[in-house]
Amino acid sequence: MQAAEELQAYLEGEPDWQHAFWEEDDPAGGAYGKMFGVLVVRTEQGELGYLAAFSGKLGGKNHYPGFVPPVFDLLDEEGFYRRGEEELNQMNRRIEQLEQDPALATLEEQLLKAHQEAAAALEAEKLRAKTAKAHRDERRWGMTGLDESARQALEEELMQESRYDHFRMKDLKRHWKEQTEALEQTLEARLAEIRGLKEARREKSAALQQHIFDHYYFLNQAGERKSLADIFQRNAATPPPAGAGECAAPKLLQYAFLHGLKPVAMAEFWWGESPLGEVRKHGHFYPACRGKCEPILGHMLEGIPLEPNPMQQDAPPQEDPDIVYEDEYLAVVYKPAAMLSVPGKQQTDSVLLRMKRRYPDGTGPLLVHRLDMGTSGLLLVAKTAEVHKQLQSQFMGRSIKKRYVALLEGELAADSGVIDLPLRVDLDDRPRQMVCYTYGKSARTEWEVVARGEGLTRVYFYPITGRTHQLRVHAAHPAGLNAPILGDELYGTKGTRLHLHAERLEFTHPVSGERVVVERAAEF
DSSP states (O other), X not given: OHHHHHHHHHHHTOOOOSOOOSGGGOTTTTOOOEEEEEEEEEOTTSOEEEEEEEXXXXXXXXXXXXXXXXXXXXXXXXXXXXXXXXXXXXXXXXXXXXXXXXXXXXXXXXXXXXXXXXXXXXXXXXXXXXXXXHHHHHHHHGGGGSOHHHHHHHHHHHHHHHHHHHHHHHHHHHHHHHHHHHHHHHHHHHHHHHHHHHHHHHHHHHHHHHHHHHHOEEEOTTOOEEEHHHHHTOOTTSOOOTTTTOSXXXXXXXXXXXXXXXXXXXXXXXXXXXXXXXXXXXXXXXXXXXXXXXXHHHHHTTTSOOOOOGGGSOOOOOOOOEEEEEOSSEEEEEEOTTOBSSOOSSOOXXXXXXXXXXXXXXXSXXXXXXXXXXXXXXEEEESSHHHHHHHHHHHHTTOSEEEEEEEEESOOSSSEEEEEOOEEEOTTSTTOEEEOTTTOBOOEEEEEEEEEETTEEEEEEEESSOOTTHHHHHHHSTTTTSOOBTBOTTTSOBOSSOOEEEEEEEEEOTTTOOEEEEEOOOOO
């Protein structure tokens, strides 16, 4: 903690990095925070010290005194990336020059005009030929009074006129086809040059990206090197996540391994404004993200003794969930905190497993809904597939009413309200969720304050929708209540438990049709 506190004290002094960490420093809305990290290391002589790093760039720069350099410096003016980038920029400028050439626009206008004139000329000729044909038909009707010789002469004259109209139309079509084809060929030659440059640019960009993947390598304690391509087992067509390798943790470990330093302990914290979509609290410590950093750190930390990951350890054995309500069709059970609703990847014990043991003759999925592992409270269990289907239908129709109680960090000013923040999974850091107005699913929560005091607020949550981590994100996000649930290790600060409890369920009994209300008070 001392290393992190010293770095935070330094950051409090607001170094001149030309980077806005707070909105008041950038009213235009360009402020955003950064993840910083410290790594305590031991030298070969046994001396302890620490290294510091930041994620990505600060003020458009990679290098600052007192911080380790990037693993791979994309900003190095002499590096192959900058040279390749300049070649791509030259291609971009040439493509832009060709696309904005007035001659190209003139050709396109001439071709459009030629097509329009051709269409008008052909339409006019069709109308003239139609009128001429009608006139010939009238003359044929008047042949009855002519002798045979005159009738034959007139018929020959009318046939000549018909042939003339036919070839006149063919000649007109050929004329306009030649006109438009000449313009199309000239235009196509220019467009083909642009397409060729774009294809060459695409190939150049892919080759440059692949070159980065192959040369952007990471060490581990044994000195083994692995490139990004090796770590993620991908190529330029399906590249690693954007920014992979630019986070603080890989930078710190790479510097330590390059300089013969032995890692002892590491921590990362967020400094500054929270991102728009994610929940990041100023000064809070966070683990490395799963999508970008976890695969890299899996290689870099290989062979180093680590403390057990609490997320991958089985929770202590617990008693069977209490039965709060039961009849021959269904049951409402109390799930304690730290028990899974359904089996996970690392842990198998769960409410579902216990219910299968309790109701061995039950049909269907049994559990009608789920609660997060850290959330305690009431769960509906259906003993038959038909009852399960009917209860699920009530959930989908939002006729089942739920009430949660939670303790929030901080004392809220308002007494009640509705939070409407769409959510989607953070693809780089599952299972975390993030606010996303483009791809997120609608998520709405009603809330009201129950009590305030000692820096905490007790609230009731009434979820209108049921998205993953909905209440936790809506509580913690700056656009929500901006007050994380006490003990929320994903969106707030880890504690003895997540202080969120599903205390009340109200539903229509699928057999009797009566309205059933079940409650179980929280243990906090």
